[in-house]
Amino acid sequence: MIRKLEVKVDLPQYVVATDVAFAQMDAWYGHTRRDLKLDLIYPEDMTGKKYPCIVWICGGAWLTMDKSAHLFYLSQLARAGFAVASVEYRTSNEAVFPAQLQDVKAAIRYLRAHAERYRIDPDRVGVMGESAGGYLSAMAALVDDPVYDVGDYTDFDSSVQAACPWYPPTDPEGFTRVSPEEAAGAPESLLLGKNIARHKEDAIRISPLSYVTKEAPPFLIIHGTQDRTVPFAQGKVLYERLQEKGCDAALLELTGAEHADIRFFQQEVWDEIISFFREKLS
Numbered sequence: 001m002i003r004k005l006e007v008k009v010d011l012p013q014y015v016v017a018t019d020v021a022f023a024q025m026d027a028w029y030g031h032t033r034r035d036l037k038l039d040l041i042y043p044e045d046m047t048g049k050k051y052p053c054i055v056w057i058c059g060g061a062w063l064t065m066d067k068s069a070h071l072f073y074l075s076q077l078a079r080a081g082f083a084v085a086s087v088e089y090r091t092s093n094e095a096v097f098p099a100q101l102q103d104v105k106a107a108i109r110y111l112r113a114h115a116e117r118y119r120i121d122p123d124r125v126g127v128m129g130e131s132a133g134g135y136l137s138a139m140a141a142l143v144d145d146p147v148y149d150v151g152d153y154t155d156f157d158s159s160v161q162a163a164c165p166w167y168p169p170t171d172p173e174g175f176t177r178v179s180p181e182e183a184a185g186a187p188e189s190l191l192l193g194k195n196i197a198r199h200k201e202d203a204i205r206i207s208p209l210s211y212v213t214k215e216a217p218p219f220l221i222i223h224g225t226q227d228r229t230v231p232f233a234q235g236k237v238l239y240e241r242l243q244e245k246g247c248d249a250a251l252l253e254l255t256g257a258e259h260a261d262i263r264f265f266q267q268e269v270w271d272e273i274i275s276f277f278r279e280k281l282s
Helices: 071-079 099-113 132-142 172-177 187-192 200-205 232-244 267-280
Strands: 013-027 032-044 051-057 083-087 120-130 162-166 219-224 249-254
Touching: 013 071, 013 099, 032 071, 032 099, 051 071, 051 099, 051 132, 071 083, 071 267, 083 099, 099 120, 099 132, 120 132, 120 267, 132 162, 162 267, 187 200, 219 232, 219 267, 232 249, 249 267
Parallel strands: 051 083, 051 120, 120 162, 162 219, 219 249
Antiparallel strands: 013 032, 032 083
């Protein structure tokens, strides 16, 4: 039997590019170099249309990360009309702050430099991440200082137009209220490269709260009310600081949710995220 089907083209084709090298960094005590990579899902259609881009940053206490872990869920954002890039950054055993923020900004500059290749609208870039990645997404949105733009493509902008941090650690100063012995092994101390209980000014310096201004882009903060790893108060204080400055900010409380809870991966939460980025990156 022969059947004919006249197909109406309503949707783009989606392309997945993995392990795209966006920067090179020193490795092995400065003796070698290694690539930093990103995974990218982007739409292609016959019109050459450009799409807003969302940069995803994985969590892991700045000690470990896997840029490919959430590609299935990120594909939902692609099918909703976005290019999506999941980016790698150096962990705290490789380099201390600000290396992680520099890496994220390098990825954003790379994506803008190759916007034509990947069908990206360079004027519409958002950032989203979980936990340590939520922290970095907040910092990428709030910190506007050329000292953090190092490496290649520095002629391109590393700013973003919207941010959606999930359960972000925002107040490292809170760890200064415990003893130096308790703080010594904290992820924040390893990120800073110093015991934050003994270096309070430096702890404040790496907090997103220190960089909130009225020029901040729109924020959607998502946090579980029962988070015992990064307490709900950490997300709330960022929301409150943004509100104080008159910024466009919303806080989505997930009732009963723990850190990295399965509730974050339910469709109604992703519908909220899609709605936020559609509005703010329109």
